[in-house]
Amino acid sequence: MVTLAEVAQHAGVSASTVSYVLSGKRSISVNTRQRVERSIRELGYHPNAGARALASSRSNIIALMIPLRTDMYVPVMMEIAIAVATTARTHGYDVLLLTGEEGPDAVRRVAGSGLADGMILMDVELDDERLPLLRETDRPAVLIGLPADTTGLTCVDLDFKATGALCVEHLAKRGHHDIAVIGEAPAVYERHTGFAERTLDGLRARARELGLRLLHRPCEGGYDAMAVTLARILDERPGTTGFVVQNESAVEPLLALLRQQGRAVPEDVSVVAICPEQVAVQASVRLTSVAVPAQEMGRLAVEQLVAKLDGRGGDEVVLIAPELTVRASSGPAPAQ
Amino acid sequence: MVTLAEVAQHAGVSASTVSYVLSGKRSISVNTRQRVERSIRELGYHPNAGARALASSRSNIIALMIPLRTDMYVPVMMEIAIAVATTARTHGYDVLLLTGEEGPDAVRRVAGSGLADGMILMDVELDDERLPLLRETDRPAVLIGLPADTTGLTCVDLDFKATGALCVEHLAKRGHHDIAVIGEAPAVYERHTGFAERTLDGLRARARELGLRLLHRPCEGGYDAMAVTLARILDERPGTTGFVVQNESAVEPLLALLRQQGRAVPEDVSVVAICPEQVAVQASVRLTSVAVPAQEMGRLAVEQLVAKLDGRGGDEVVLIAPELTVRASSGPAPAQ
DNA sequence: GAAAGCTGTCGAAGCGCTTCGACAGCCTAT
DNA sequence: ATAGGCTGTCGAAGCGCTTCGACAGCTTTC
Incomplete structure (x- = not known):
């Protein structure tokens, strides 16, 4: 595996310079930037995720919890999950898939280990047992669905x-x-x-x-x-x-x-x-x-979460306005 | 966040001892083990995933790639994904969800960054563009589905x-x-x-x-x-x-x-x-x-992958024998 | 009773990255 | 001319863990 240090050597700069090229957190001269970028390409460098997570205490991963209740309508869940995954990527995050099997402790495990920077919970019950755990961790979270008590929580759902x-x-x-x-x-x-x-x-x-x-x-x-x-x-x-x-x-x-x-x-x-x-x-x-706007719910949830991870925006309940589409299964409106 | 060092101090042992208690890679006296375990519990310690991955070059994550082709029958995919996630957990792995959006490069990114230890690819085409990339990385992989050329690949599918x-x-x-x-x-x-x-x-x-x-x-x-x-x-x-x-x-x-x-x-x-x-x-x-045995396919794929990650087992094509269940949509067999 | 082998523990190195402070060199304002 | 401010770069510390070698204190063996 190619490391940062090797890229730095190849480009004739220090490791920190390469790091700053990558993160853009300090200004770098055009010249240097290009040399570094060229080295990165030539060596086929990929930053090591573990090292990054350790040094920055950010994993760039968001966890998606889908409690598996077989009576739930699965395709909607799938659509949401896919939307979450693709939207997350556009913000530089990957998605960790957690199922209900592990129970609410998964919240603790993932938050405690720093595996994920934040989480999205699906299929939320009115009095969900994951919520107390969620509140006691400091990790940002977004619910898809609406519990009874939403204080201090960010939720996204169809109205x-x-x-x-x-x-x-x-x-x-x-x-x-x-x-x-x-x-x-x-x-x-x-x-x-x-x-x-x-x-x-x-x-x-x-x-x-x-x-x-x-x-x-x-x-x-x-x-x-x-x-x-x-x-x-x-x-x-x-x-x-x-x-x-x-x-x-x-x-x-x-x-x-x-x-x-x-x-x-x-x-x-x-x-x-x-x-x-x-x-x-x-x-x-x-x-x-x-329509149940599964994709939009997934997308919105990620965007809310990313906002929180970036320190923007607070707790909010986002309800999507329903839209009724008239098709062939309901009669014509009577003439006024 | 509680660290290994704090647990060690609390239990009155060295950090390496705590690490060995956790991994079981060296023998530890019953006495010490119990003291350490108690400290872990009392402090609510969770090992930091990033640090672990960095030190051990193992992330304990497997990536699941679901190329998103809207013409695919989605619920089967979902069922497989869920089975993969739950089976993975029983082996101590988490699952990273990758969609097709990112294209075949996702293979390179994930393998290169050490984000995942291995990967499972779904919805494999006969001549899948991800396969060359897969062969050039050293990460173990399992396909759900059968490409034209299976040499050097492990595949799981219904026959x-x-x-x-x-x-x-x-x-x-x-x-x-x-x-x-x-x-x-x-x-x-x-x-x-x-x-x-x-x-x-x-x-x-x-x-x-x-x-x-x-x-x-x-x-x-x-x-x-x-x-x-x-x-x-x-x-x-x-x-x-x-x-x-x-x-x-x-x-x-x-x-x-x-x-x-x-x-x-x-x-x-x-x-x-x-x-x-x-x-x-x-x-x-x-x-x-x-029946399309979605769950079993997911389970088998994980088990094959875990075997490879443990250095057991090699490349193999596992075909699940089909079973036909007679119900009400086909007439009775004619009397012999 | 010395050599050899276990068992259980420790210390230290190092994994690859981020980030802080330092600073050289240059430009601007006085 | 000089102080002060930028800009671009570097060195070093350190994130929290795993793992290797060392070794103290035992037990076993001939």
Whole structure:
């Protein structure tokens, strides 16, 4: 391995000069800079990460924690993770992938060992057990999701409450009075995952304001579970004509079941989904939906974290405004 | 931050002794060990990762490269990534997540900087541009997937050729003579991704041996693309009664279209899928399928890599034998 | 009872980098 | 002309750990 010292010798300068060329922390004459850069290229020099981390107490790594709960919709997570990794690179950081397996102690380990300069936590529960640990370390962190108590924390998330409201409004405008909400798997609610509950809050609040009836049912997803759930809903509220679906794996089953029962979408019933764009577009009926902006969430989280690492910006809750895209699964708005 | 020296002082021993307690590389008396361990606990000591990496030239990190091609089926990738991360932890390694954005140079950067001790490459093409770079570094690596030339490389993958053969055999036994293969998106074949071509080889070879007719069509996935593809297939080979699907996002559309056309599954046509277990089980018709063992691939890759890092084991191609699970989408075997 | 071999511990060197203070040489303002 | 300020470079200290050789104090062996 080529070292700084070898580059310095090759370029006929001191080691510190090479270091300053690399970091740009002191001014260097054009001449010297070019000589050094040339040596770096010719020798194929790469700074040693460990040495750098030791000397500067900065690893240029950010940790990304994805607690692995199998009931979570995985592709969204993946999309976020990828966005985090690529955005991090544009700021000179690499990303360390931590799964839930290790439990909350991973926070302590990573912070304590200086492995990562900061961390991003995904899939945050309302009362997440990682938060106390996070608060006791000094490392900057950003949450993707919203816990119950956000004091002293930086969070990035879709505004799920507004999302819920938006869905209800849309259906109300289409003239629907009885609305059913197909939610995430029961376990998601039992865990008190923020986004699910906040969506529900938004749905309920706006439904009340607009005088609509709202029925919420968690659903495991898949055909069998969806069939049972739908039967129960229609049994309890036969007049249901509006559906809000917040469960990736229930979308297609729902459409198939409705079709099978002779309920045409969007003529008889309207469906609004909260899901990634791609799912909405690829479904058998192109779905009116509020997109879950996974990429943007990942990107924003990194940018918030980098800002904190640079000593800029403080604690902040960044909520992304939802956008509803009308497609083929909800009827046309009645003429005004 | 607590340092080794502070632990040593607290325990009344030298720094090297603490180091040996930690690494177990020299024998330590029970008494001393316990004193040291107690100090470690009381002070909340975590070894500094950078210092460790510098002194030992081992980072205890493995890099996982996921080139981001949007036409790839993402959830499988995610599952592999998660399996890699958790398995790595059980061997004392952390995982660095690299995306394709950075290009093949990432290999050089990571190897050159000593950031990672070894790497795992996913989504390997037959003639992957990362391979030359990989061969010129000395860092151990494991590929998930199979390139054209595997000399000097360790690879882990499902035996896709055998998988193809298995699917054809299954359909042959069910009495199907005209078989259509719904493949991955065209881009996947244009890229010469190993798994897609190997599956096709297996399908074709066995079909020839068994005297079946085989029609292969790539497909983008989604309803519209699938509708076009299916129409063309049935136009060209109206007698097609067996389908092999190797494209996640074409599965459900295919089932819906067949249903819509009055072709009953499995009475009129049989469908065999090559996909993750979960997809097969959650489909509207429970699918006879060969599972893509994402978790096992991730696990095996890490284990191969760790073996190499420990100086055990050499270059090896590990092919996982495919297993076909009969479910509801293929007819009963005819009585013998 | 001397030689040889263990076992458990220590001291010191060094891994490759960053960063601080020093300072030579030059320019500007008085 | 002289003090003061820049600019560009260097030397040296030190980040926290691993690891090598040394060695004191034992036990074993013939």
